[in-house]
Amino acid sequence: MSGHSTYEPKTGIERWLDTRLPIIRFGVDLGDFPTPKNLNYWWTFGAILGVCLVTQIVTGIILAMHYVPNATLAFDSVEHIMRDVNYGWLIRYIHANGAAMMFLAVYIHMFRGLYYGSYKAPREVLWLLGMVIYLLMVITAFMGYVLPWGQMSFWAATVITNILGSLPVVGPPITTWLWGGFAVDDPTLNRFFSLHYLLPFVIAGVVVLHIWALHVPGNNNPTGVNVKSEADTVPFHPYYTIKDAFGAGVFLILFAAFVFYNPDGMGHADNYVPANPLVTPAHIVPEWYLLPYYAMLRAVPNKLLGVLTMFGAIGVLFVLPWLDRSKVRSMRYRPTARIFLALFLLTCLVLGWCGAHEPDAAVIPGVGPGFVLVDYGINTDVWLSRLGTLLYFAYLIPVQLFLPLFETPLPVPESISTPVLSHPASVPAGATSAPEKKG
Amino acid sequence: MAGGLRKVEIVRRVGRLGSAGEAKGEFKLADTAASPENHGGDDPSRRDFIVIATVAAGVGGVAAIAWPFIDQMNPSSDTLALSSIEFDLTKVQQGQQVVVKWRSKPVFVRYRTPKEIADAVAGDHANLRDPATDASRHKPGKPQWLVVIGVCTHLGCVPNFGQGPYGGWLCPCHGSVYDTSGRIRAGPAPQNLYLPDYAFESDTKIKIG
Numbered sequence: 292m293s294g295h296s297t298y299e300p301k302t303g304i305e306r307w308l309d310t311r312l313p314i315i316r317f318g319v320d321l322g323d324f325p326t327p328k329n330l331n332y333w334w335t336f337g338a339i340l341g342v343c344l345v346t347q348i349v350t351g352i353i354l355a356m357h358y359v360p361n362a363t364l365a366f367d368s369v370e371h372i373m374r375d376v377n378y379g380w381l382i383r384y385i386h387a388n389g390a391a392m393m394f395l396a397v398y399i400h401m402f403r404g405l406y407y408g409s410y411k412a413p414r415e416v417l418w419l420l421g422m423v424i425y426l427l428m429v430i431t432a433f434m435g436y437v438l439p440w441g442q443m444s445f446w447a448a449t450v451i452t453n454i455l456g457s458l459p460v461v462g463p464p465i466t467t468w469l470w471g472g473f474a475v476d477d478p479t480l481n482r483f484f485s486l487h488y489l490l491p492f493v494i495a496g497v498v499v500l501h502i503w504a505l506h507v508p509g510n511n512n513p514t515g516v517n518v519k520s521e522a523d524t525v526p527f528h529p530y531y532t533i534k535d536a537f538g539a540g541v542f543l544i545l546f547a548a549f550v551f552y553n554p555d556g557m558g559h560a561d562n563y564v565p566a567n568p569l570v571t572p573a574h575i576v577p578e579w580y581l582l583p584y585y586a587m588l589r590a591v592p593n594k595l596l597g598v599l600t601m602f603g604a605i606g607v608l609f610v611l612p613w614l615d616r617s618k619v620r621s622m623r624y625r626p627t628a629r630i631f632l633a634l635f636l637l638t639c640l641v642l643g644w645c646g647a648h649e650p651d652a653a654v655i656p657g658v659g660p661g662f663v664l665v666d667y668g669i670n671t672d673v674w675l676s677r678l679g680t681l682l683y684f685a686y687l688i689p690v691q692l693f694l695p696l697f698e699t700p701l702p703v704p705e706s707i708s709t710p711v712l713s714h715p716a717s718v719p720a721g722a723t724s725a726p727e728k729k730g
Numbered sequence: 731m732a733g734g735l736r737k738v739e740i741v742r743r744v745g746r747l748g749s750a751g752e753a754k755g756e757f758k759l760a761d762t763a764a765s766p767e768n769h770g771g772d773d774p775s776r777r778d779f780i781v782i783a784t785v786a787a788g789v790g791g792v793a794a795i796a797w798p799f800i801d802q803m804n805p806s807s808d809t810l811a812l813s814s815i816e817f818d819l820t821k822v823q824q825g826q827q828v829v830v831k832w833r834s835k836p837v838f839v840r841y842r843t844p845k846e847i848a849d850a851v852a853g854d855h856a857n858l859r860d861p862a863t864d865a866s867r868h869k870p871g872k873p874q875w876l877v878v879i880g881v882c883t884h885l886g887c888v889p890n891f892g893q894g895p896y897g898g899w900l901c902p903c904h905g906s907v908y909d910t911s912g913r914i915r916a917g918p919a920p921q922n923l924y925l926p927d928y929a930f931e932s933d934t935k936i937k938i939g
Binding site: 376 | 802804
């Protein structure tokens with residue numbers, strides 16, 4: 292992919308195949324891919340996401356063997372999977388928790404990109420493809436959540452499809468078109484099932500492009516400094532296959548802890564109540580990984596503007612490579628930017644917390660809603676969500692544009708090897724390899 | 731040098747347990763043991779052990795997780811729960827059969843006439859492909875009730891009642907001929923129609939499965 296190839300076919304069959312379909316060469320080149328030698332464990336989340344995607348596809352194909360996409364049978368078929376199908380409970384719990392684990396991994400993967408500036412030139416397309424994957428993941432997860440046809444499924448489908456109805460003129464016809472009727476019903480369930488089965492393969496296709504786009508410039512690394520020579524790299528295999536395998540192993544332990552000890556911990560009890568189009572549950576919330584967007588949607592008192600804010604929150608991430616004016620990639624050398632990123636992470640967590648609570652719930656309990664500003668008391672979820680939404684966009688637009696004008700970055704090393712060889716003490720743990728340090 | 735000496739000791743201990751492959755590793759180690767730069771991390775025997783242990787744990791893990799993914803395709807517990815049914819024999823007229831669905835397959839419950847029974851008994855001495863007496867194909871004292879699985883033993887079609895030269899069944903797919911005892915008499919099928927597990931609960935009621 293980057294032009295190098297050390298593969299030399301040894302047998303006649305390999306030579307014959309190499310001139311017809313150089314698939315062995317392809318595999319060997321992937322294994323030999325020169326990778327920065329200083330990647331830390333945050334870089335294992337790419338491989339972890341690969342494991343997650345394969346897990347979701349395999350368990351999903353199995354669930355589709357037993358699931359019935361029909362409004363009258365869907366809920367029962369899920370219970371059939373849970374009670375009657377051999378190990379059905381295990382496979383469904385892996386799939387349901389796997390979705391949440393995949394979002395956990397993708398958020399860590401994205402924050403790693405934000406921290407080390409992995410989205411900056413020449414990796415903009417890599418970042419864009421990653422954002423496309425993320426968007427597809429959100430859509431796929433939403434449609435999957437509808438399939439069990441419980442109360443939360445049904446009302447999530449109703450609320451989300453109604454979001455599109457807020458668009459002027461085209462909104463209502465689009466909603467009807469999505470539903471295939473006058474409300475969420477059997478036709479909606481059927482098409483969601485079809486698309487939920489399709490989209491993971493689309494994701495897999497975009498992942499291939501994502502990896503291709505990764506292999507053209509090569510990996511970023513914790514210093515953010517370009518690879519200068521072969522001394523800065525090691526072959527991907529065995530150095531990073533083993534590191535990724537170890538990272539994935541640790542991740543799978545956490546995954547298994549959820550599957551076996553708290554499989555419904557991230558779900559909602561109401562989704563074990565069959566869908567009822569006549570009764571909305573008292574308190575409906577999306578899955579945790581979408582809560583920040585939900586908080587933003589509710590923070591804006593105008594329906595259309597709320598929807599635009601929510602989509603804008605994802606949309607602005609697409610243009611991040613062009614908003615960020617800093618020439619320094621890694622925040623290891625941007626102490627001020629690091630503080631802002633930490634605040635941004637906190638903002639996302641606070642928005643998630645807000646999304647999980649009622650709009651008029653008190654932020655500080657026992658104090659009351661406080662002084663009423665416009666529509667709600669200032670000690671309410673809504674006002675905290677509004678603050679959070681403001682800070683979210685503030686970080687992604689003005690901070691990206693103007694912080695580089697004021698901050699003073701630390702000196703950036705000449706190459707990946709320089710800080711390791713000259714200042715071993717100044718390098719954070721994980722960036723050096725053990726043998727040199729021991730001596 | 732102290733580190734190097736300690737390592738040689740470890741190698742000796744491993745070497746005693748070791749196979750030919752490990753002995754090879756020991757030889758390599760002897761070369762590197764003299765270097766003070768090494769602190770045990772390059773011990774090839776230890777590496778072999780780690781590799782083998784990792785691969786073994788990996789293979790075990792994959793096998794453990796593969797089994798649920800394979801077993802999910804086997805009949806589920808609700809399917810198995812439907813594996814036995816009861817049938818009221820008064821629904822069948824003499825000289826006719828009723829087809830019952832059992833485990834998703836047809837079961838022929840045939841109320842045989844005295845002539846059909848006599849024909850079947852006479853057939854006991856014919857040159858049978860899958861030898862069986864008529865008495866072995868019905869419950870003792872109940873020769874009028876023949877209960878067979880209505881699936882041709884050739885390729886799984888359902889034979890038609892009362893057709894064929896023996897008055898038993900004729901399979902429409904490839905012309906297998908069964909007699910009034912459900913035994914294969916001509917055509918490609920290798921075996922007689924199978925008998926399901928069943929028992930008389932009373933004179934007029936059987937339980938299949």
